[in-house]
Structure formats: structure tokens, C-alpha cells
Amino acid sequence: MEQERTEIQDLGEFGLIDYLTRNIEIQNASTVLGVGDDAAVIDHFGKQTVISTDMLVEGIHFDLMYTPLKHLGYKSVVVNLSDIYAMNAIPTQITISIAFSNRFSLEALNEFYEGVYAACEKYGVDLVGGDTSNSQKGFIISVTAIGEVTPDQFVKRSTAQKGDLLCVTGDLGAAYLGLTLLEREKKIYLESPDVKPDLEGQTYIIGRQLKPEARKDIIEFLQQEEIIPTAMMDVSDGLSSEILHIAKQSNLGVVLYEEKIPIAQESKEIAMKFGLDPTACALSGGEDYELLFTMKQQDYDKIVLNEQISVIGYMADISEGAHIHTKGGNKFKLVAQGWNAFKQ
Ligand SMILES: Nc1ncnc2c1ncn2[C@@H]1O[C@H](COP(=O)(O)OP(=O)(O)O)[C@@H](O)[C@H]1O
Ligand SMILES: Cc1ncc(C[n+]2csc(CCOP(=O)(O)OP(=O)(O)O)c2C)c(N)n1
Ligand SMILES: [Mg+2]
Incomplete structure (x- = not known):
């Protein structure tokens, strides 16, 4: 028609x-x-x-x-x-x-x-x-x-305290994998328009790229549990870049554990297929629109049963710098390879 x-x-x-x-x-x-x-x-x-x-x-x-x-x-x-x-x-x-x-x-x-x-x-x-x-x-x-x-209940990036738990909502890296898949299919289409796109079983990552949601539910949950995060921001640029924003603006160091970073099973499988490291997708992919926040250790019991919140590390003294502890037992300096519109 x-x-x-x-x-x-x-x-x-x-x-x-x-x-x-x-x-x-x-x-x-x-x-x-x-x-x-x-x-x-x-x-x-x-x-x-x-x-x-x-x-x-x-x-x-x-x-x-x-x-x-x-x-x-x-x-x-x-x-x-x-x-x-x-x-x-x-x-x-x-x-x-x-x-x-x-x-x-x-x-x-x-x-x-x-x-x-x-x-x-x-x-x-x-x-x-x-x-x-x-x-x-x-x-x-x-x-x-x-x-x-409510007056003075807004949460900044700069007010995390030493010893606070570092938390992130949902799962990370899927939006980037969705973009990678769409870009790949676009390239195939441009080279041979007759080949039907193969998007089977990949609706999760494509949905995360094309139709993201904002975490209204988490703000409501925190309110209900009477938790006011000590610092918060959303993950638009990639986890590492955002963690470094909170650490730098709060004048703190940070310890992140790779094994704690939430990544969906679908994302892990597709990353594998593409030869990408799922952790790298979570750290630098961006567009997850999840919430990254810090909170007092005393609030841990209130969030432990919420499957949408993962504790991924803690805020440390500035002298400790910012590091990720890998699954393999290594410790690396955290670098912000965040997405940026001016990158060549
Ligand atoms: N051209 C601009 N003029 C003034 N302020 C800006 C400009 N671009 C960005 N900002 C401000 O800089 C801060 C960081 O921006 P940005 O990195 O885009 O944050 P976000 O990831 O939350 O969108 C925000 O306070 C934003 O309002
Ligand atoms: C064609 C295309 N190129 C690149 C991307 C990836 N991408 C677009 S915006 C973005 C992250 C956030 O963008 P930015 O303008 O920095 O938002 P802000 O941090 O200001 O919220 C990423 C990873 C995309 N989705 N589509
Ligand atoms: Mg912006």
C-alpha cells in the first residue's frame, strides 16, 4: 500500500x-x-x-x-x-x-x-x-x-561519602549490543539488500537500544523504603565514566568488582557471538539509562531483596584511586572510555 x-x-x-x-x-x-x-x-x-x-x-x-x-x-x-x-x-x-x-x-x-x-x-x-x-x-x-x-531531597553527584555502597539498577551493556547488531545488519543490507535481517532472539538488546525506559520504579522504591541515596546519576555514557564522575565530584576513590556488574544472559551470549567482552560493553557502551547511586551501608538490608538493584562496589578514600577488581583476580585502574559525540 x-x-x-x-x-x-x-x-x-x-x-x-x-x-x-x-x-x-x-x-x-x-x-x-x-x-x-x-x-x-x-x-x-x-x-x-x-x-x-x-x-x-x-x-x-x-x-x-x-x-x-x-x-x-x-x-x-x-x-x-x-x-x-x-x-x-x-x-x-x-x-x-x-x-x-x-x-x-x-x-x-x-x-x-x-x-x-x-x-x-x-x-x-x-x-x-x-x-x-x-x-x-x-x-x-x-x-x-x-x-x-521535596525541598532539599534532590541528590547530587558530588555528595558520596567514604564507605558508601556503590549500586546500579537493572543490567548494563545491552543497549550497546543492540546498537552493534543494528549497525551490523545495516551494513549487510547496504551490501546486499535482498538478504533478510536476522534479528531472531535478539529482541531484548534491540529493545534496550531503540526503546529504553527510565527508572521511575526505582525512585518510587527508594522513597517507599525511605532511602535517600548519598549521590546519584543515570548511566548514559557507560558505567566507568559515570562512576568516575561520582568519585571525582565527591573527592573520593572507588572500588568496583567486575563479578558484581549486572549483565543479562542475552547480552552475554550476543557479546560472545560478536567477540566482545560483556564487561567492556557495560563499562563503556552507554545508553543503558539505569541509575548509578551510592548509599549508606546501614541501608543495605532495605535493598538486598530488590533484584533490580546490584551492589557493585564501594566508595573509598581518594588516596586509593579508582579501580576495578577483575574476575581473574587482577586490579586495574578504572578509565573513562565513555561514549562521546566528539570522538572520531
Ligand atoms: N552547552 C552547554 N551550556 C551550558 N551547560 C551545559 C552545556 N552542555 C552541558 N551543560 C551542562 O553540563 C552538565 C553535564 O552535562 P552532560 O554531560 O550532558 O550531562 P548528562 O549526561 O546528565 O546529560 C549539566 O549540568 C549540563 O546542564
Ligand atoms: C547512530 C548512533 N551512533 C551512536 C550511538 C550511541 N550513542 C548515542 S548517545 C550515547 C550516549 C549518551 O549521549 P550524550 O549525548 O552524551 O547524552 P548525555 O550524556 O548528555 O545524556 C551513545 C552511546 C547511537 N545510539 N546511534
Ligand atoms: Mg546531556
Whole structure:
């Protein structure tokens, strides 16, 4: 079936905005005024406001050859909400700005927004504004997420204490393996378009790359157990880079145990197939959007039964430096080989 294609020119900028935002229903009492004026108005009723922004650039952060637009819309929102949760806060509003070339039809943008709204609904946030522009080439997305936190209960990266346990949620490395697989299939397709992609049994890692989730559940769990982490951040860049951020900003050393790093069985198998070291994928792969946090040793009993939280090490004196103890009994200096958009 021929897909319908409506040119954006037929609607104009304001027609497009009206179209994309026509069904918004406000979900939060804190959203006083949403889309349609010079600015949105938010009242957090005595709470503190948390704000974070991240950009996604075609060719750098995503490849439209294997990224469905709906997934991209979802992921663009989720990666921003993840930063709000990483402050121990609850996201309440987002703004979203897009720039796109005339390669994009109304139908394409509609698909992207389906993903945006699916994430808004799942995480209970209101879309309250944004900006719409053209680009000569490529799709650029910028999302700003706003959230609320009980005064002074936000958690920074710089406040870990010596002796604190180092914890991480979920499992790591799968998003990178998903990306590796998609890139491999893309290459095969470009060389011989008739070969059917072999993605069997790999839905977990592909899902982790294309449709990540933010750890709202963990923030709720910590709240319920009355645990306030001493430091926290999300894992967007790879575990080692994030651990070093916490250690450096807290003026501490850190000891990490390789055997404690959570890696899914599916990830281990696929890493093996690709000839990759699963630990390296977890340390440097990125895009896991799990939470990395430190907490007092006394809180250990409260988390021990939660299978979504792994204790992977502890914070040490700065004089000890930052090290990983390998399964083989060796000790290596931890280096940040994190993903970075400026790497050649
Ligand atoms: N161009 C910029 N101008 C001002 N602040 C920036 C800019 N880019 C990043 N930052 C700030 O630098 C800090 C680290 O950013 P980043 O490494 O992107 O964090 P994250 O991984 O949480 O997105 C954040 O406080 C962010 O707001
Ligand atoms: C085409 C493509 N190239 C590379 C990646 C890998 N990648 C994209 S973003 C990212 C990590 C985080 O990105 P960044 O812009 O640093 O986010 P921030 O740390 O600011 O949250 C990684 C590993 C990808 N998903 N797709
Ligand atoms: Mg950022």
C-alpha cells in the first residue's frame, strides 16, 4: 500500500503545531498553562523545581535507517526524564523542539509524536511547549524536562561519602549490543539488500537500544523504603565514566568488582557471538539509562531483596584511586572510555 504523504508546507508552521498538539490533556495540577502562549506556567506548590535538557542529533545519536520514528519520539522523552529521576525528582513537564528538512512529511512527524505522547502518558508528564524549525539536512531534537522534588531531597553527584555502597539498577551493556547488531545488519543490507535481517532472539538488546525506559520504579522504591541515596546519576555514557564522575565530584576513590556488574544472559551470549567482552560493553557502551547511586551501608538490608538493584562496589578514600577488581583476580585502574559525540 502506498503511504500517504502530506507536505508540511500545506499546513504551515502554526498549522503543524496545532495539529501535533491538538489532543493534549493536562495530567498535572502543577501545569497552570501549557501550549499556546509565549511561555508555559508551572506552579510546583512549594516544591523545588528540577530542570534538564538533552539534544538528539541525526547521525550522531540515532540513525533513521533502523530507528522507527515512533521509537525515536519515545526515546527522546525517556532519556530526558531519566536525568530528572537521577536527581531523585519526579518529572512533571517537558518541552520539545525539533528541526527537520523537507524530507519529513506530516505523517512522519505524526509518528514521531505518537512516541512522544506514549512516553508522556506512561511517565505522567505534560508536554507544555517547544519550538519548530527547518534544518537543511538531518533531524534535530531537543527536549527539556522539568520535575519537582521535596525541598532539599534532590541528590547530587558530588555528595558520596567514604564507605558508601556503590549500586546500579537493572543490567548494563545491552543497549550497546543492540546498537552493534543494528549497525551490523545495516551494513549487510547496504551490501546486499535482498538478504533478510536476522534479528531472531535478539529482541531484548534491540529493545534496550531503540526503546529504553527510565527508572521511575526505582525512585518510587527508594522513597517507599525511605532511602535517600548519598549521590546519584543515570548511566548514559557507560558505567566507568559515570562512576568516575561520582568519585571525582565527591573527592573520593572507588572500588568496583567486575563479578558484581549486572549483565543479562542475552547480552552475554550476543557479546560472545560478536567477540566482545560483556564487561567492556557495560563499562563503556552507554545508553543503558539505569541509575548509578551510592548509599549508606546501614541501608543495605532495605535493598538486598530488590533484584533490580546490584551492589557493585564501594566508595573509598581518594588516596586509593579508582579501580576495578577483575574476575581473574587482577586490579586495574578504572578509565573513562565513555561514549562521546566528539570522538572520531
Ligand atoms: N552547552 C552547554 N551550556 C551550558 N551547560 C551545559 C552545556 N552542555 C552541558 N551543560 C551542562 O553540563 C552538565 C553535564 O552535562 P552532560 O554531560 O550532558 O550531562 P548528562 O549526561 O546528565 O546529560 C549539566 O549540568 C549540563 O546542564
Ligand atoms: C547512530 C548512533 N551512533 C551512536 C550511538 C550511541 N550513542 C548515542 S548517545 C550515547 C550516549 C549518551 O549521549 P550524550 O549525548 O552524551 O547524552 P548525555 O550524556 O548528555 O545524556 C551513545 C552511546 C547511537 N545510539 N546511534
Ligand atoms: Mg546531556
